Amino acid sequence: MEPLGNRDDLIRRVHAALHGHGETAHRPDPRASAPGPPESIEKRIDRFSEALRSAAGTVVAGNLYSVLPALCEGLRSEGVTALLVPEGDTAARELADALMPMGPFRLASTSELLHGNSPVTAGIQSSEFAIAESGTVVSTGRSGRTLLPGLVTDVHVAIVRPGILVDRMEDVLAALAADPPRTISFITGPSRTGDIEQTLTLGAHGPRAMIAVITETST
Amino acid sequence: MEPRCHDFSRNVERALANRNLQAAISRTTGRFLEHRNAAVRSFPGDFEAAREAASRLKLATLRDLDIHLARFIDEAERRGAAVHIARDSAEARDISVRIAREEGIGLAVKSKSMATEEIGLNEALEAAGVEVVESDLGEYIIQLAGEPPSHLIAPAVHKTREEVARLFADKLGEPYTEEIPELVAIARRRLREKFLSAGMGISGANFLIAETGSIAIVSNEANARMATTLPRVHMVVASIEKVIPLMSDLPPMLRLLTRSATGQPISSYVSVLTGVRRPGDVEGPSKLHILLVDNGRSAILKGKYREMLKCIRCGACLNICPVYQTIGGHAYGWVYPGPMGSVLSPLLLGLREASALPDASSLCGACADVCPVKIPLPDLLLELRADARAQGHRTPAEVLGMKGFAAIMGRAGILEALERIGGVFSQLLFKDGKIPWLPFRLSGWTDRRDFPAPAVRPFRKVWKSKRGVLPWNR
Ligand code: SF4
Numbered sequence: 050m051e052p053l054g055n056r057d058d059l060i061r062r063v064h065a066a067l068h069g070h071g072e073t074a075h076r077p078d079p080r081a082s083a084p085g086p087p088e089s090i091e092k093r094i095d096r097f098s099e100a101l102r103s104a105a106g107t108v109v110a111g112n113l114y115s116v117l118p119a120l121c122e123g124l125r126s127e128g129v130t131a132l133l134v135p136e137g138d139t140a141a142r143e144l145a146d147a148l149m150p151m152g153p154f155r156l157a158s159t160s161e162l163l164h165g166n167s168p169v170t171a172g173i174q175s176s177e178f179a180i181a182e183s184g185t186v187v188s189t190g191r192s193g194r195t196l197l198p199g200l201v202t203d204v205h206v207a208i209v210r211p212g213i214l215v216d217r218m219e220d221v222l223a224a225l226a227a228d229p230p231r232t233i234s235f236i237t238g239p240s241r242t243g244d245i246e247q248t249l250t251l252g253a254h255g256p257r258a259m260i261a262v263i264t265e266t267s268t
Numbered sequence: 269m270e271p272r273c274h275d276f277s278r279n280v281e282r283a284l285a286n287r288n289l290q291a292a293i294s295r296t297t298g299r300f301l302e303h304r305n306a307a308v309r310s311f312p313g314d315f316e317a318a319r320e321a322a323s324r325l326k327l328a329t330l331r332d333l334d335i336h337l338a339r340f341i342d343e344a345e346r347r348g349a350a351v352h353i354a355r356d357s358a359e360a361r362d363i364s365v366r367i368a369r370e371e372g373i374g375l376a377v378k379s380k381s382m383a384t385e386e387i388g389l390n391e392a393l394e395a396a397g398v399e400v401v402e403s404d405l406g407e408y409i410i411q412l413a414g415e416p417p418s419h420l421i422a423p424a425v426h427k428t429r430e431e432v433a434r435l436f437a438d439k440l441g442e443p444y445t446e447e448i449p450e451l452v453a454i455a456r457r458r459l460r461e462k463f464l465s466a467g468m469g470i471s472g473a474n475f476l477i478a479e480t481g482s483i484a485i486v487s488n489e490a491n492a493r494m495a496t497t498l499p500r501v502h503m504v505v506a507s508i509e510k511v512i513p514l515m516s517d518l519p520p521m522l523r524l525l526t527r528s529a530t531g532q533p534i535s536s537y538v539s540v541l542t543g544v545r546r547p548g549d550v551e552g553p554s555k556l557h558i559l560l561v562d563n564g565r566s567a568i569l570k571g572k573y574r575e576m577l578k579c580i581r582c583g584a585c586l587n588i589c590p591v592y593q594t595i596g597g598h599a600y601g602w603v604y605p606g607p608m609g610s611v612l613s614p615l616l617l618g619l620r621e622a623s624a625l626p627d628a629s630s631l632c633g634a635c636a637d638v639c640p641v642k643i644p645l646p647d648l649l650l651e652l653r654a655d656a657r658a659q660g661h662r663t664p665a666e667v668l669g670m671k672g673f674a675a676i677m678g679r680a681g682i683l684e685a686l687e688r689i690g691g692v693f694s695q696l697l698f699k700d701g702k703i704p705w706l707p708f709r710l711s712g713w714t715d716r717r718d719f720p721a722p723a724v725r726p727f728r729k730v731w732k733s734k735r736g737v738l739p740w741n742r
Contacts, residue, residue, distance in 0.1 A: 054353030255490025
């Protein structure tokens with residue numbers, strides 16, 4: 050469909066309204082500014098965990114097998130019976146395989162989730178970035194990735210490798226700005242609403258619980 | 269939405285008579301403020317410096333808005349968007365309807381957007397046979413109730429849980445429940461069906477990023493993510509002042525926006541959306557329409573009100589405003605309430621419609637103190653009052669009253685004489701310092717509260733006796 054309305058007319062109108070120009074159009078990109086002092090990975094994990102917890106998220110950390118009991122308990126307490134794992138996400142698959150006999154959980158399919166009457170499902174996914182400042186995990190739709198595990202499920206399990214932790218949101222955008230994928234999703238805790246009498250309720254449209262699993266994975 | 273700003277005094281009467289409304293509003297605004305203040309205290313770095321930087325960035329961007337807009341349009345189109353331009357609300361409605369028709373849309377899900385409220389999008393699409401469902405819980409509630417939003421970020425603050433329960437029972441046929449988690453679950457279930465079957469998702473934009481033609485949207489419920497991920501068409505409606513130059517400008521703006529709005533360091537979700545789905549992508553809309561709405565902004569840009577276009581719609585000025593806290597959002601008569609609405613509505617609708625709004629302020633300045641982009645709201649309100657007077661939107665009685673006031677205040681002798689007469693009256697008639705009743709139109713004041721009686725000893729006398737000199741007698 051051809052663009053409607055008159056673009057040149059708008060730009061002309063705006064131009065006429067301005068009496069001359071400032072200098073923002075060619076100012077240097079602040080991205081180039083110097084990075085802060087280096088930070089140990091432990092410190093970064095601590096900042097991430099604290100920020101995410103204060104946004105009603107849960108954090109479990111350790112090697113894959115040490116996190117399983119707590120994770121399994123968390124999923125059971127939310128009534129989870131099925132797991133959604135994106136195709137090609139080997140770390141998520143590994144975690145799901147280890148979890149399944151403990152639940153017992155079964156694998157859910159995307160189409161099941163998109164066509165109503167779905168079981169209570171946890172979506173497990175490897176995050177692409179995590180941000181220490183705000184306790185945020187980042188998923189994108191780059192190269193065939195799906196966003197559904199953190200969107201249409203009841204519990205969102207985000208796998209965070211320590212290596213993907215960055216300091217601030219700026220770092221993520223700088224890495225992606227050259228060719229941004231269609232979707233960059235910054236996720237901090239579960240879905241929430243306060244729209245009825247300002248009462249905080251989790252699980253508005255998205256997941257009602259969000260668990261970050263900080264673990265070194267094989268991939 | 270038809271503006272009813274001209275009915276301001278009647279709207280206020282109605283709001284003041286509604287006790288439920290006042291309880292709800294003072295609870296909400298109080299809580300928002302508490303959270304905001306806590307978030308400001310724990311701000312990483314210097315909050316004042318961040319405000320100053322954000323204000324400068326917005327102002328500098330506005331100064332070069334033509335360049336940034338052109339860049340935004342080019343970059344968005346390069347990545348597969350169709351960018352449409354609407355001069356005014358009517359054109360915006362017309363373009364939206366044509367988009368919906370051309371794309372064959374029967375059902376659209378919407379995430380919260382003030383710009384769509386401003387242009388009256390829902391009514392236009394419904395009239396064209398498109399079902400439009402609001403998906404933000406607050407918006408969903410007021411859509412079912414057939415009411416406009418009453419707060420920028422909490423549109424249903426004026427509704428009690430009982431009212432919501434009744435609404436869901438009557439309009440949706442759901443079993444009556446006053447349990448909030450159950451009410452939320454009902455909306456989640458009902459709206460999930462809509463997300464999965466809608467052909468088009470409609471959203472606003474918190475920021476438009478010129479560098480990449482991207483759209484940034486914040487939400488807590490995940491409805492904006494659903495509406496922009498699941499349907500095959502995405503339509504964005506945004507006004508032209510939402511542009512920021514660079515990706516790297518986004519984080520500092522977000523840090524201020526969410527803290528000022530709800531006190532969160534970041535909202536649960538931030539989506540940065542660029543173009544349409546790429547070859548190999550498994551999700552995302554294959555069509556993206558971006559509708560840029562001018563609707564009077566280019567005219568505002570021209571003159572002394574430019575700073576109003578810095579607004580990032582955080583709602584902090586509403587929460588802190590003693591007038592908003594008393595009358596709530598609906599009394600302002602249009603989509604934008606509170607101090608920001610008292611400036612923006614007259615600018616967008618004209619003073620003939622909305623000249624009463626700039627008067628609804630004691631100019632206490634609290635709004636300017638909290639505004640994360642440092643908009644001088646009280647100054648702009650004063651300017652608008654002056655304009656209203658210059659354009660003749662003042663009754664002869666008001667003009668005469670002000671002239672008289674100025675004449676008295678400008679002449680110390682007359683003022684002193686009047687003070688003396690007033691003092692005598694007070695001593696004789698109003699011993700408790702209150703005037704309980706005034707005649708004629710002045711009863712508008714004394715119907716609800718007493719008028720303070722003139723002091724028996726005027727302030728200037730007291731001052732003289734205590735400190736000796738008045739500045740002009742030095
Ligand atoms: S005027 Fe300032 S405080 Fe009010 S909504 Fe806009 S940005 Fe927020």
